[in-house]
Amino acid sequence: MSEVGEKAKKRPGADHRPSSPAGESAARTMVAAQTPEPAEAPGTARTYFAVVNADGSLARGFHAVSSQRFGPGLYEVIFAHDVSRSAYIGVIGGSGSVGIETAAHITVVGRSGVPNGVFVTTTDSSGTYVDRGFHLAVHT
Numbered sequence: 001m002s003e004v005g006e007k008a009k010k011r012p013g014a015d016h017r018p019s020s021p022a023g024e025s026a027a028r029t030m031v032a033a034q035t036p037e038p039a040e041a042p043g044t045a046r047t048y049f050a051v052v053n054a055d056g057s058l059a060r061g062f063h064a065v066s067s068q069r070f071g072p073g074l075y076e077v078i079f080a081h082d083v084s085r086s087a088y089i090g091v092i093g094g095s096g097s098v099g100i101e102t103a104a105h106i107t108v109v110g111r112s113g114v115p116n117g118v119f120v121t122t123t124d125s126s127g128t129y130v131d132r133g134f135h136l137a138v139h140t
Helices: 003-010 021-034
Strands: 047-052 058-062 064-071 074-079 087-092 105-110 117-123 134-139
Touching (some): 047 074, 087 105, 087 117
Antiparallel strands (some): 047 134, 058 064, 105 117
16 A cells, blocks of 8 residues: 555545646635635625714714604614615614613614615613614624
């Protein structure tokens, strides 16, 4: 048995490599063909954000154009760009550097019919809509 064969016998799961450059090239082509390409890979990823007060006013943001409160715990945040195919992350939090926002739950979803908008709800632990400040990050 060859030296390579002896080593393979001694090491379970040993690496079996093609014995020629043409074989290596074919193996690389097979691996590349099996690797899925992302549907649409962005050239550069960006993160936009908004910090919104409990009354719906926009405290600050990056590429955030406006925000408004529709009713208790119901908000809309508008960004300068289409965010309809983005990831939305929301957390309850005040806009200041001191104090703690009362505990609540938050949900975020793209705004139906408004490609540059995000719809946000805030509720207390019983599911009742309540006004709470929040921070919203949009990864696009």
